[in-house]
Amino acid sequence: MVVAALPLSVCSAALAEDDEADEERSRLSTVIFGSMEAGPTKTFLSVGMKRAIGGGLAQSGFRLFLKAGGSQEQTRRQSPRGTTYKAETQTLLGYEWRIGDTFVALYAGSDVQSERRDEPLGPSLIETRYGARLQADLWSTPLPGMMFQASAYASTLDRRLWARAAPGWQMPLGFYVGPEVEAYRERDYRKLRLGLHLTGLRLLGLEWRLAGGWQRTSDRPSEAYATLGLHWQR
Incomplete structure (x- = not known):
């Protein structure tokens, strides 16, 4: 009886923890986020x-x-x-x-x-x-250990168009690593970025995203770029 009750109690505890996690996620209603982009001529x-x-x-x-x-x-x-x-x-x-x-x-x-x-x-x-x-966002986990994130917007200001796509594969510590491609256009200006990103790093109660690579614009020679992003759910 004791042997049979032990796995049952462990299972019940695990289910209770899952229920608590689901309840905590259901209470989250806000995401606060921030980002910084840095390059040789612009911040x-x-x-x-x-x-x-x-x-x-x-x-x-x-x-x-x-x-x-x-x-x-x-x-x-x-x-x-x-x-x-x-x-x-x-x-x-x-x-x-x-x-x-x-x-x-x-x-x-x-x-x-x-x-x-x-x-x-x-x-x-x-x-x-x-x-x-007009803006669209997508976050998906199409396969175990893989994520795909994409965002895009169109604005009437200078007829702006922007899009970013970033697949990633999960590392043993839980965050994702993969390539990213980003494109931007407004009137007679163009920008294309190709780089690598690290997404989902948990530190200090926040989730972080780091990215860097090479960009080419229509008015400057090719140059490096770096971005830092974070978000907090509450």
């Missing part, structure tokens, strides 16, 4: 949040997406180069479909950018523009 910082409306993130439902960012970059390649400062905000509303560990989300909303150019030989130029933005 970009951003922070934002995704919040479930009327439920938790573990279920399908409506989402509110807010993001704000700022950058500093050279205005021109040759002297006098000048400095351009940009600030942008997006306020988006969308719906997220959840199937197990896979989710697909589609958002739409406003896209606002303010820009200030400090010219060495003249006055600063300040401009604010408004547009609309």
Whole structure:
């Protein structure tokens, strides 16, 4: 009787732990995230949040997406180069479909950018523009030990188009490693990135993403880039 009861009690404890984990995940309703991109001529910082409306993130439902960012970059390649400062905000509303560990989300909303150019030989130029933005996100685990993440958006500001795709394979410590490709276009400007990413590293209660590689743009020679991202669920 004791021998039979032992595996039963272990099984019950495991089920209780699973139930507690599922309950904890169901209570999570907000993701707070941030990122930093660095290159030889430009630095970009951003922070934002995704919040479930009327439920938790573990279920399908409506989402509110807010993001704000700022950058500093050279205005021109040759002297006098000048400095351009940009600030942008997006306020988006969308719906997220959840199937197990896979989710697909589609958002739409406003896209606002303010820009200030400090010219060495003249006055600063300040401009604010408004547009609309459509965005899609995908996270999937198609095979055991493999993930696939993709994001894309289109904005009426300068007719911008951006997309990123990153498959990854799980390492013994739990995070994923793999290649990434990213493409961006606006009016007469183009950018293509090819690199490697490390996604899902858990440290200090946060999940981290590191990436780096080589980029080519339509107005500069090829150069290195690096990105750092993090998110926190609560």
